[in-house]
Amino acid sequence: MQIYKVGGAVRDRLLGKPVTDIDWVVVGATTEEMLAKGFRPVGADFPVFLHPKSGEEYALARTERKSGRGYGGFTFHASPEVTLEEDLIRRDLTINAMAEDDQQNLTDPYHGQRDLEARLLRHVSPAFAEDPLRVLRVARFAARYAGLGFTVAPETLELMRQLSESGELEALTAERSWKEISRALMEDQPRVFIEVLRECGALKVLMPEVDALFGVPQPEAHHPEIDTGVHTLSVLEQAARHKQPLTVRWACLLHDLGKGLTPEEEWPRHIAHEHKGLKLIKAVNERFKAPKDCQELALLVGEYHTHGHRALELKPSTLLELLQSFDVYRRPQRFEEFIAACEMDARGRKGLEQRSYPQADYLRGAANAARTVAVQPLLEKGFKGPELGEAIKRERLKALKAYKDAASA
Ligand code: ATP
Ligand code: MG
Numbered sequence: 001m002q003i004y005k006v007g008g009a010v011r012d013r014l015l016g017k018p019v020t021d022i023d024w025v026v027v028g029a030t031t032e033e034m035l036a037k038g039f040r041p042v043g044a045d046f047p048v049f050l051h052p053k054s055g056e057e058y059a060l061a062r063t064e065r066k067s068g069r070g071y072g073g074f075t076f077h078a079s080p081e082v083t084l085e086e087d088l089i090r091r092d093l094t095i096n097a098m099a100e101d102d103q104q105n106l107t108d109p110y111h112g113q114r115d116l117e118a119r120l121l122r123h124v125s126p127a128f129a130e131d132p133l134r135v136l137r138v139a140r141f142a143a144r145y146a147g148l149g150f151t152v153a154p155e156t157l158e159l160m161r162q163l164s165e166s167g168e169l170e171a172l173t174a175e176r177s178w179k180e181i182s183r184a185l186m187e188d189q190p191r192v193f194i195e196v197l198r199e200c201g202a203l204k205v206l207m208p209e210v211d212a213l214f215g216v217p218q219p220e221a222h223h224p225e226i227d228t229g230v231h232t233l234s235v236l237e238q239a240a241r242h243k244q245p246l247t248v249r250w251a252c253l254l255h256d257l258g259k260g261l262t263p264e265e266e267w268p269r270h271i272a273h274e275h276k277g278l279k280l281i282k283a284v285n286e287r288f289k290a291p292k293d294c295q296e297l298a299l300l301v302g303e304y305h306t307h308g309h310r311a312l313e314l315k316p317s318t319l320l321e322l323l324q325s326f327d328v329y330r331r332p333q334r335f336e337e338f339i340a341a342c343e344m345d346a347r348g349r350k351g352l353e354q355r356s357y358p359q360a361d362y363l364r365g366a367a368n369a370a371r372t373v374a375v376q377p378l379l380e381k382g383f384k385g386p387e388l389g390e391a392i393k394r395e396r397l398k399a400l401k402a403y404k405d406a407a408s409a
Contacts, residue, residue, distance in 0.1 A: 001029035003058070004084060004099035005106065008150060009096045012232065014116055015148070024058040025087055044351040047074040055317075061087035066130040074130075082231045085109045089125050092134045093156075097124045098367050115153075121145075122153035135160045135202050136180035141195035144322070152196060159201035169205045174289040177206070182289060185249040190240050191233040194253070209280045210253065212260035217268040223351035228259045235348030250294040251301035251341045252348070253330070254281045258302070278303045279333055297334060299324060301341045308342030311359040311366070312407075316400040319366050320393065328367045339363050362407065369403035370396045 009022040010377055026034070028127070031047050039049035039058060047060040052166045060366075062078035063086050084099055084107055091097040098112040100241070106113065118174050121138055138160060163169065171285065184193035197203040204212040214229030235252045244252075258277025259270045281302045285295040285357055307314065307322050328335045343357045373395040383391045 001033065001080075002027045002084075002101070004101055006088070006099045007091070007096050008066065009238055010098045010100045011112070011116070012108070013084070013100075014098075014113065015145075019085045024055050024056060025061050025080070026058050027084050028082055031058060031078075034058070034060070047078045047166070051286060062090070063087070063132075064090045064127075064130070066127075068166055070350070090127060091124055092128060092131075092137055094120075094122045094124055116187045119145075119151065120153045121156060122151055123156045125157060126159075127154070129159055129163055129166075129168075132163050132172055133176050135163050135169065135197070135200065136172075136177060137194040139179070139193045139200075139202070140180050140184035140187065142196045143187040143189050143191075146189040148193040157196075158201055160202065164201040164205055167264075168204060170362070175285065176291060178288040182250075182290075185236075185253070186246055188240060190249060191237045193235065194233060207284055209257045209260060209284055213256060216259055216262070218270065219268045220257070222347055224352070226302075228256055230350075231348055232256060232355075233348075234350070235344050238344040238353065239341075242340070242344065244344065245337070247294050247297045248337050248340050248344065249288060249297040251337070252344050254284060254298045255301050255305050255341065255345060258283070259283055274303050274306055293334075299343070300334070301338055304338065305342050305345055308339065308344060308359055308363065311362050316397055316404055316407040319400050319404070320370065320397050323367055323370050323396075329371060332367070335363075335367055366403055369399045373399055 004025050004027070005022055006025045007023045009019045012019045031041070034047075034049050035041065037079065040052065042048050042050055042057075046062060049058045049060075051054070051058060059394060060078040061082040061084060062076050063077050063082055065077070067075045075347050079277035086098040088099060088107070088109060094110045094112040094115045096213070097110045098108040101107075121141055123138075138152055142150060148215045182191075184190060187193065197206065198211060198214070205267050210229075210232065213232055214227065214374075216228040217226050218228055218231065220226055223231055225234065230359075232253065232255075235255070236249060239252045254277075256273065256277065257280040258273030258275070260280070261276050262270045262273060278299060281298050285289075285298060288297070304322060304325065307318070311319075323335075326335045326338060333395065339360050345361050346357050346359075347355060375392060378388060378395070380390045381391075
């Protein structure tokens with residue numbers, strides 16, 4: 001049997017990027033031989049094994065054929081006769097279809113190295129169209145390597161366009177899509193992910209709620225960039241620049257969905273877009289089965305981001321409601337993430353990227369003020385049950401009044 005490094009490990013070494021996980025392909029071996037060498041089988045569908053020591057993935061060389069809709073509709077053929085070239089041709093991009101032996105001899109039948117130099121994300125063969133997930137993968141790689149000058153080859157974008165129109169994207173499972181979306185959002189330029197999806201028509205299918213924001217104007221006084229889609233991309237860009245976690249990036253992407261529902265007669269104003277957007281945010285959350293923390297933060301940011309911007313003008317009672325909604329007493333981190341998302345929203349506007357955001361510290365101070373209210377003295381006074389809850393609220397309100405007065409003094 002011959003063993004080669006493939007995929008990302010080869011690509012990233014040639015790019016001079018750190019290699020994190022290594023994928024291997026094994027040519028000329030049977031499952032029995034692998035098991036005899038102590039490899040542990042994973043995955044019921046096709047022959048992939050874990051190395052007994054390193055735990056890295058070793059896949060038997062295989063060919064694939066499309067036999068139906070979606071990912072389930074694939075038949076795999078792995079046997080010792082399958083050649084390295086046959087295995088490489090089933091891969092998505094030429095830069096991902098190179099292999100390397102232990103002497104660093106490169107096997108590159110589909111000119112991945114040429115495309116690396118040309119900074120092109122190009123599909124390997126027309127079989128690209130057999131797995132719609134590749135549309136998301138290409139957009140993700142575009143987001144990752146945009147900083148190096150990579151773009152999607154025109155003929156690949158055309159294939160992505162056809163795939164998006166074919167209805168195949170709808171066959172993707174939430175799990176596979178979310179894996180790509182979440183990784184793409186964590187790349188250096190997540191806005192490129194959305195831009196590429198939009199350019200090939202996939203955004204309209206996957207997240208029509210986000211797609212609908214392009215072409216929707218906002219008041220120029222607050223939004224010099226005017227367009228809501230452009231604003232959303234800038235907010236995402238700020239989130240990446242400030243190294244925000246996935247929860248914040250997801251919330252940034254979805255925070256203004258309600259603006260896509262405003263009747264044209266009301267443009268450029270978007271009254272109550274925060275509340276109107278909630279059902280859309282919920283729908284997107286559920287479509288991709290986003291993790292609970294992402295779902296929660298997106299809904300809270302959607303509902304309360306304007307409160308965040310107006311923090312310094314909020315009445316103490318409104319401030320208290322805000323803090324209660326976030327349960328800042330038990331979930332301090334989530335409130336921090338809310339503040340971060342609001343700040344990214346404020347900076348994701350043309351020419352305002354460097355503005356200061358005093359609301360952030362003000363909100364932190366308010367949360368601290370409310371938190372300092374001690375429960376013990378109220379217990380000692382004999383408060384119980386719902387009455388205790390009311391008494392705590394009263395004390396917190398008092399603390400917030402004092403905080404606001406001190407801040408404006
Ligand atoms: P990363 O750095 O994100 O891990 P990678 O290229 O190694 O990038 P993996 O998802 O680890 O990506 O996949 C390893 C290789 O398997 C890819 O380089 C590609 O050749 C192939 N591959 C993975 N998923 C697909 C797919 N859906 N269609 C075609 N080829 C794929
Ligand atoms: Mg990999």
